[in-house]
Amino acid sequence: MAQATHYDVIIIGTGAGGGTLAYKLAASGKGILLLERGDYVPREKDNWDTKAVNLKGKYQTKEVWWDKDGKPLHPHTNYYVGGNTKFYGAALFRLRKEDFGEIKHYGGISPAWPISYEDMEPYYTQAEHLYQVHGLRGEDPTDPPASAPCPYPPISHEPRIQQLSDDFARLGLKPFHVPLGVMLDETNQQKSRCIRCDTCDGHPCLVDAKSDAQVVCVDPALEHPNVTLLTNAYVSRLETSTSGREVTKLIVQRNGGTEEYSANIVVVSCGAINSAALLLRSSNEKHPRGLATGSDVVGRHYMGHVNAVMLALSRCDNPTVFQKTLGVNDFYFGTKDWPYPMGHFSFVGKTDANTLASGAPAIVPNWTLDLMAKHSLDFWLTSEDLPEPNNRVTLNRNGEIVLSYEPNNLEGHLRLTEKLKSLLKHADCHEGLIPMNFFVGQGIPLAGVAHQNGTIRFGRDPKSSALDVNCKAYELDNLYVVGGSFFPSSGAVNPALTIIANALRVGDHLLERLG
Ligand SMILES: Cc1cc2nc3c(=O)[nH]c(=O)nc-3n(C[C@H](O)[C@H](O)[C@H](O)COP(=O)(O)OP(=O)(O)OC[C@H]3O[C@@H](n4cnc5c(N)ncnc54)[C@H](O)[C@@H]3O)c2cc1C
Numbered sequence: 001m002a003q004a005t006h007y008d009v010i011i012i013g014t015g016a017g018g019g020t021l022a023y024k025l026a027a028s029g030k031g032i033l034l035l036e037r038g039d040y041v042p043r044e045k046d047n048w049d050t051k052a053v054n055l056k057g058k059y060q061t062k063e064v065w066w067d068k069d070g071k072p073l074h075p076h077t078n079y080y081v082g083g084n085t086k087f088y089g090a091a092l093f094r095l096r097k098e099d100f101g102e103i104k105h106y107g108g109i110s111p112a113w114p115i116s117y118e119d120m121e122p123y124y125t126q127a128e129h130l131y132q133v134h135g136l137r138g139e140d141p142t143d144p145p146a147s148a149p150c151p152y153p154p155i156s157h158e159p160r161i162q163q164l165s166d167d168f169a170r171l172g173l174k175p176f177h178v179p180l181g182v183m184l185d186e187t188n189q190q191k192s193r194c195i196r197c198d199t200c201d202g203h204p205c206l207v208d209a210k211s212d213a214q215v216v217c218v219d220p221a222l223e224h225p226n227v228t229l230l231t232n233a234y235v236s237r238l239e240t241s242t243s244g245r246e247v248t249k250l251i252v253q254r255n256g257g258t259e260e261y262s263a264n265i266v267v268v269s270c271g272a273i274n275s276a277a278l279l280l281r282s283s284n285e286k287h288p289r290g291l292a293t294g295s296d297v298v299g300r301h302y303m304g305h306v307n308a309v310m311l312a313l314s315r316c317d318n319p320t321v322f323q324k325t326l327g328v329n330d331f332y333f334g335t336k337d338w339p340y341p342m343g344h345f346s347f348v349g350k351t352d353a354n355t356l357a358s359g360a361p362a363i364v365p366n367w368t369l370d371l372m373a374k375h376s377l378d379f380w381l382t383s384e385d386l387p388e389p390n391n392r393v394t395l396n397r398n399g400e401i402v403l404s405y406e407p408n409n410l411e412g413h414l415r416l417t418e419k420l421k422s423l424l425k426h427a428d429c430h431e432g433l434i435p436m437n438f439f440v441g442q443g444i445p446l447a448g449v450a451h452q453n454g455t456i457r458f459g460r461d462p463k464s465s466a467l468d469v470n471c472k473a474y475e476l477d478n479l480y481v482v483g484g485s486f487f488p489s490s491g492a493v494n495p496a497l498t499i500i501a502n503a504l505r506v507g508d509h510l511l512e513r514l515g
């Protein structure tokens with residue numbers, strides 16, 4: 001067994017949380033070790049091949065999890081340097097200001113965060129600069145106040161999407177340009193790093209032009225001699241001192257052997273599900289149910305949003321290449337006729353027959369998947385699910401992940417779906433467009449854990465939360481958790497920018513602590 005090797009800080013996981021934190025701490029000169037279970041995504045043509053990526057799931061983990069009934073789950077998640085940001089659609093939203101307070105939903109209460117939007121605002125601004133967000137502040141009627149404009153102009157709509165945006169505006173909505181982390185310079189196509197392709201959402205970027213955590217954070221952090229990355233380094237367990245107050249050892253499976261590392265500060269950032277699993281797996285005499293589990297919240301309150309893809313099919317085709325530019329938040333907090341939050345709709349990347357085949361949607365009579373894909377507008381609908389203690393991550397007796405989840409708060413989502421259908425039916429379409437005739441809906445199954453969050457929540461009361469406001473475990477002096485776990489409630493916009501902003505916030509706290 002290798003000798004224990006000591007660092008100032010060890011960060012476990014290199015995704016939106018861990019990768020960003022490494023970037024933030026890198027210039028401090030402190031000894032920082034990044035432990036990442038995956039490798040770099042290989043750069044190869046398959047990165048942009050929908051058959052390899054969507055149909056064959058080439059880059060997805062082959063790990064098997066289990067649902068509450070003991071059925072196997074094949075999670076749609078990715079273990080690589082950069083974490084799931086290598087595959088994300090780079091829609092980088094701030095939570096709404098109101099999301100930080102308590103919100104009454106039709107299905108229950110979305111609890112308040114222990115910090116306010118104003119506490120997070122400076123970090124959202126930093127996050128948008130770091131991840132090169134392209135957007136237009138104030139277009140979205142629910143946009144929270146911001147101290148700076150978006151650093152880059154919005155990504156333009158292609159003609160079909162612009163027509164839809166105009167139609168929505170005519171119907172009284174306020175459609176907006178989705179804030180996106182892609183390095184597209186529309187004023188200088190020759191020099192632009194991003195080439196505006198149709199394989200962005202769900203794919204790694206072959207030309208490193210997506211603002212993912214590897215490209216914008218981990219690679220620059222590694223230019224500092226004090227930062228080290230070990231790939232294929234799976235952290236299987238954390239051990240503590242006999243008092244149970246400090247993590248003293250990290251047990252790592254690497255190159256077929258077991259290695260040990262230690263640090264003054266240990267940060268777990270393995271994604272919401274794996275972070276909870278690691279703490280649960282690290283039970284010992286002082287922490288019999290797992291680390292930081294005194295309040296019994298570790299693993300609980302799992303949220304993943306109520307998500308759906310809806311294809312709206314018409315006879316006219318949709319030749320859009322990069323579809324993810326348009327969003328609508330008019331129903332986010334509800335309407336006069338239904339005063340409860342419904343959520344958000346925007347787009348997924350443009351589908352093709354391979355992508356549709358992977359989700360096996362209902363086939364419209366006389367249409368092939370290829371024809372459907374050529375004619376579809378491919379909407380993404382997100383509504384908030386509420387933190388239920390029994391929606392949770394546990395381990396089975398083999399130490400494997402069990403994800404128990406009952407969807408909740410569905411009424412708002414159903415109403416959002418109906419609103420969208422009705423809008424499309426009534427859209428005053430331009431010449432060449434006909435009103436939408438068919439809708440093919442597809443709820444995202446349990447294995448679709450893209451928006452996982454909430455399993456190790458932060459709060460001001462150690463009786464009901466595992467982490468304090470700095471994301472330090474109440475029960476351990478040197479253990480922090482960043483990444484999607486800390487959310488006490490999830491809003492209804494994509495989570496990554498909030499995870500990134502929070503990592504920068506925790507980074508400031510750690511820099512102060514490290515001196
Ligand atoms: C297809 C797809 C599209 C998405 N689109 C968007 C979008 O448009 N906008 C948005 O906001 N969000 C999007 N998301 C979600 C977004 O990617 C996540 O919210 C975000 O990456 C979560 O950050 P994280 O740090 O919590 O976890 P991750 O980014 O998943 O990083 C966790 C890291 O920890 C590593 N790890 C796990 N366990 C261990 C262990 N035991 N030892 C060592 N390393 C470990 C993993 O390999 C991984 O690298 C998308 C996700 C997917 C999959």
Ligand code: SF4
Nearest residue numbers: 194195197200205209
């Ligand atoms: S080139 Fe641009 S659109 Fe294509 S994957 Fe890369 S960032 Fe996305």
